[in-house]
Amino acid sequence: MSLAPPHPLLRRLFDAAVASAQPALCVPPHLPAPGSLGRGRLIVVGAGKASAAMAQSVERHWDGALSGLVVTRYGHAVPCERIEIVEAAHPVPDAAGLAAAQRILQRVQDLSEDDLVLCLISGGGSALLPLPLPGLTLADKQAVHRALLASGASIGEMNCVRRHLSALKGGRLAAACHPARVLTLLLSDVPGDHPIDIASGPTVADPTTCEDALAIVRRHGIALPPAVREVLESGAGESIKPGDPRLVRAQTRLVAAPQQALEAAAAVARKAGYAVHILGDALEGEARDVGKVLGGIARQVAERGQPFTPPCVLLSGGETTVTVRGDGRGGRNVECLLSLALAVQGHPRIHALMADTDGVDGQEEIAGATLGPDTLTRAWAAGLRPADHLARNDGHGFFEALGDEIRTGPTLTNVNDFRAILIEAADPSPP
Template identity: 60%
Template sequence: MPQDTPWTDTTARAALRALFDTAVAAADPRAVLARHLPPKPASGRCIVVGGGKSAAVMAAALEDAWPDVPLEGTVVTRYGHAVPTRRIEVIEASHPVPDANSERGARRLLERVRGLGVDDLVIALMSGGASALLAAPAAGLTLADKQAVNRALLACGATISEMNTVRKHLSAIKGGRLAAAAAPARVVTLAISDVPGDDPGVIGSGPTVPDATTFAEARALVARHGITLSPQVAARLARDDDETPKPGSLPHTEFRMIATPMMALYAMAAKARELGLAPLILGDALEGEASQMGIVMAGIARSVRAHGHPLRPPAVLLSGGETTVTMSAAAPGKGGRNTTFLLGLAIALDGAPGIWATAGDTDGIDGMDEIAGALMTPDTLRRARENGLDARACLAAHDSHGFFGAVGDLIVTGPTLTNVNDIRAIIVS
């Protein structure tokens, strides 16, 4: 769109959806995986293991890229995220709270890599969601123990790094234990990052990556967030004699990032320029309470419109990362990080003209529902009032999905089969 063309509700909505779709397309494993593969193995077996919301489509892309290589193995993905594969087994399991298939799948991966030799190659396909999808409890724990801790971590507002520090020390597969089981075979991990900072040890809780965190840190996190543990979990975290593999202990491993939040933001910035918008990437690792992030972003958007700082309109503010929503027993609610962010943004802007926004999870799931995110427009609050909704009451009740559903502005994509975390775009005309 030319720079001198007035922005309308229709053009802004179309631009926001185009920007979101661009971010998802930039992280499509079918488009990017082949260029990151290692040399084909000259001898030995090639075992494929993996976990995450993109695991099945990554496996299919690998099969397409290496049609002449004998591949075998297993990947675990979320229910509804499986795609047809010819040589690699796909198991579907639950996310974000693990189920029996999560445990079965994790045990199957460990079986696949045991007994390998130095001539064998393991390709590990990791993406967002692997932490819950690969749930092999450590000795002395049950799946129910891990499910209870997972729910508590999700509800207390812990960051993804904090959650994974605890998970690694309750697991038989996370924190480098899968790679340790595969030794002495070479292990090459291909990963799609869904975490702030792209830390390999945080993606899926790092099953193939040395772990620098400790039991002591996991205990401190549990105490800080006031999480009540079962006697079995407390006993597990109290020990220090079964630590995860530490840096330097897995020399047979290699890690390759095939898609990241920043790659998606760069693609969005290029698309924005095509649309006649000046892009500003604010960062790919923004964290904090979702509603408070909305207040901060509202201030920046107002500055762009009123003063042309930090850039002149028409512009778009782009950001990625993972905010948090701290729930309460009094208001269990139904809404995710992105719709909560947008509701906080709408309240802070209070109908300010010329500002539109979208926020969504690139995997198509914001929170617990099959909703990717939503759109916010200058008249969002007015339309909500016409539908009998109080925006502040909905925010307090954690009912952001209900709020945006009532005004007809939810984004529903279905499984995108990728995940580079949350993407936010705010157009200022």
């Protein structure tokens, strides 16, 4: 059986992963049954890069009355007739996100026990719901977001801090909906798919504390605005805890996650004739460290046939982090891929693609990039120094100069990072 060419196949794997997590496909099976509301109203709220597409899917599959508002990233809106779509900034929040968060809180005031709040949450919601606790300002939240993004903190650590500074996260949105029922549909972009870490858990109880948040701040040497430090040290930022009676009628359903995206890609690779090995859907750590480790594994497969025999594809997902040390244009996927390139040193049978399923790696409108055996050779011929680009966190600058970047535009979903390494078989030895 002849095998598909590496680079077109890698792109098909990425496209299959993205397609598997489209809200039009994964939201409808989880909607309430027709007629289940009785006399109650359906109020739709939400936030995240996929929230507008989720809202559109709700409208198309719900025949009864509804109203609502969701906030998504600039450029990620889709047309809706009954649910208002607001765009705001990500990853650093802005005034549009603040105003939208205030209006969402107003929408869920004075509800009855007959009403149902359908909350549509996907990755990116932490920045898109920046309503601060009393005593804090949007400028305070922006400063904390910037510091967290540059610190190298994991997504779980970042969201722990965010939950204790927010008027909506850490279960506060669900508490505000009481006594209405709350059904949250989650599109996961976090390792482990923990609801508390998807958009910082606006509708689920939070077992962490202000002291936990302070420990994270100390661990990463994050400078806090004075008002933020006061909120954490005083305990005024405590979130809604497990057992709170206001959350008794709140339910969550996971509608899409990184694992199903990896499995969709795996099916395409197998059909193309490659063995597939999923290394994990929750890989974390410094992006450049993960890239170096994956490069070592790829070389062992290519040169020793261990632990897998080529030809094969190695798939992984999760969310790496980047400790910003330079002034380059970077994202965690291109940083990981550039580190992999340096680790495999142009091995003739190793190809790779790394990209974010939402179409945005870091703060650039670039999803990621591809790597081939000639990547470093072409870079050196163009006068590029790959190690210098890595040191400056300039993965986008590097791959863009080579024409190897991946641009998708908004994909309208978000199931985190997608990494595929394709390892070809060695040519048969001559007789």
